[in-house]
Amino acid sequence: MFSNIGEWRRSVYCGEVSTDHIGREVTLMGWIQRRRDHGGLIFIDLRDREGIVQLVFNPERSKDVHERAHCLRNEYVIAVKGTVAKRPEGTENPSIRTGDVEVIVKEFRILNDSLQTPFVIEDRVEVTENLRLKYRYLDLRRTALQKNLILRHRVSMAVREFLSREGFIEIETPFLTKSTPEGARDFLVPSRLNPGTFYALPQSPQIFKQILMIAGFDRYFQIVKCFRDEDLRADRQPEFTQIDLEMSFVERDDVMGIVEGLLYHIFRTAVGIDLTLPFPRLTHSEAMERYGLDAPDTRFGLELRDVTGIVRGSAFKVFSDTIAKGGIVKAINAKGCGGFSRKDLDELTEYAKTFGAKGLAWIRILPEEWQSPIAKFLSDEEKRGLTEVLKPEPGDLILFSADDAKTANTVLGRIRLKIAERLDLIPKGGFEFVWVTDFPLLEYDEGEGRFKSVHHPFTSPMDEDVEKLATSPLEVRSKAYDIVLNGEEIGGGSIRIHRSDIQEDIFRRLGISDEEASRRFGFLLEALRYGTPPHGGIALGLDRLVAIIAGAESIRDVIAFPKTQKAVCLMSDAPSAVDTKQLDELSIKVIKRT
RNA sequence: GGGGCCGUAGUUAAGUUGGUUAUAACGCCGGCCUGUCACGCCGGAGGGCGCGGGUUCGAGUCCCGUCGGCCCCGCCA
16 A cells, blocks of 8 residues: 655645646645545645645546545645646635646555544644644644744744844854853753762853853854743743844944844844834833833833822822822723723732732723712812823723832733723734833842842943942843833843953842852853953844744744643653663652652 | 633533433544535444542532643742
8 A cells, every 4th residue: 555755756845836837747745634535536635834735536537546546534645646737717726825726646656644633634623732732743734833933944044144144153052051040940950970960951041152252252143942940831931942142342222223133134034024123112110100011012002100199198098008108009091991890890900919919999980970989089189180191081991000119010011901902902913112221230039138130140230320239229220121022022131241340249239149159150250351342132032033923822833842831741741750770870869759 | 839711522612400311513434426625415433521539319510639731920130
């Protein structure tokens, strides 16, 4: 039954057979997508990477070939020789690219059969994700995923083209590297040759790329896997890919300019869209004030308003007490949401609570009155103030969050997104970029009782804020910048500290002792003393970028072999236990925990 | 560490206040069919409801536990 391909070689991809081939003999190799057996005529859709084409087995052409075609089933792999013909008038299929032609089969070889697949290989067939992940090789046969991975390839090519042209040199950095104390949890790799010691997989090539700048490469880039052992999300995998780059003798605008050029080139060549440059910029505090989040979705309005000044002395104690304690009150006018039911509002409140809100105050704007549990506490003056700021009209819904600034903003920022989703305010198919700049350098970690870097400890403070490091460290801004696309952070970078004295000072302020700093980062601190040029860079999340371009819900749909939320590969069943012998060689003993 | 949703033929789903033999569509198998393309028509096979307990005369339906998938909070310099 089976044949080898022998001397047969593909002459054209199934999806590329066109009217140009009419009358010519072609050789195709592919998978059987579907069989339509009319008893007489048999039609088979043959699929390969580029698409499908209809094969015709006609008993009048060859009784033998037609006879043999009866045993063909879905996902069998066959090679076909036949003549391309224009389809008879009226039988064209405009829904496929090859729909004007068909291949009259003269001869075919069955290269392999297939079990019945656990699910049908078709985009419109919805299958649960665990099944898709277990049979990833079948899932990847579907055109949607093939398209995504081909898009990903085109984006990668565009990156290499553009950055090479701009003088960036692609240099590989080690995967077996050193654990760093700050940041995410490391994946560790035991060293057999050095029992009891471990490499860490890189969370990013950060230090290596800085050292490449010290080494004088001037411009570096890499499309590189990074590893972080943290919990997964729709947009987070334990291993993910960064477009990593670093430049010497630059300031912030130079890096941002290169990234804008890079994204322009990516969208131009891989997507066919001309972006408008430059991208708008927001400072971090502006983003927080107007959108409540440091990754604002600027595709729609519905901006947050600060009403702290209006309700400072309010009889509604939740407002006035919060403000008295240093908090703020933010409000949003959800246009046209006045019809939200009590249940809707309760659900919204529950949602708000997941982000730390204690509650969510609301006012329904009716033609004659403001309907709300808090309306009776609001003075006429407060109502006037709110009216001026929020411009409420009958049918609107006003929502408030009162809390410390960060919580109040976050809560209402999330509510803003929820409302926009519900009101269908988010334009489909668009790409809105925005830079977020002027991040604080440090934040205070209550849990650990120390300062932490907002970006990373190598980020340079703003020159004009350096002296505030000693007096009011939380007010020091950094030379960090994030690039946000459609409300998702797709990259972040900064100008780095290029002086060892400042770097040591920052480590001290982060509560990292000189001893620890030298143990963990000693090689960097030493390198910084040997003529380090000013430098900075950025890393873009390739998975996220491609996912957004592809319109994918999750980055799993743009990664060939992704892991589940428990970081398991359902296809290969990694991670798994290993032989005691392997552990012995590594001087590792597994402790069972109850 | 926590919250929510989900798990029923190969697949996707339905399954009433617990009550005869667990439904449907697609897929699969067989037959018929020379212009279909989500081909059509006829016929057929296929599951005991993720797993383990419990309540009950009786459990996909209720309870407890457990495993797995997804979304989210924390976490992700």
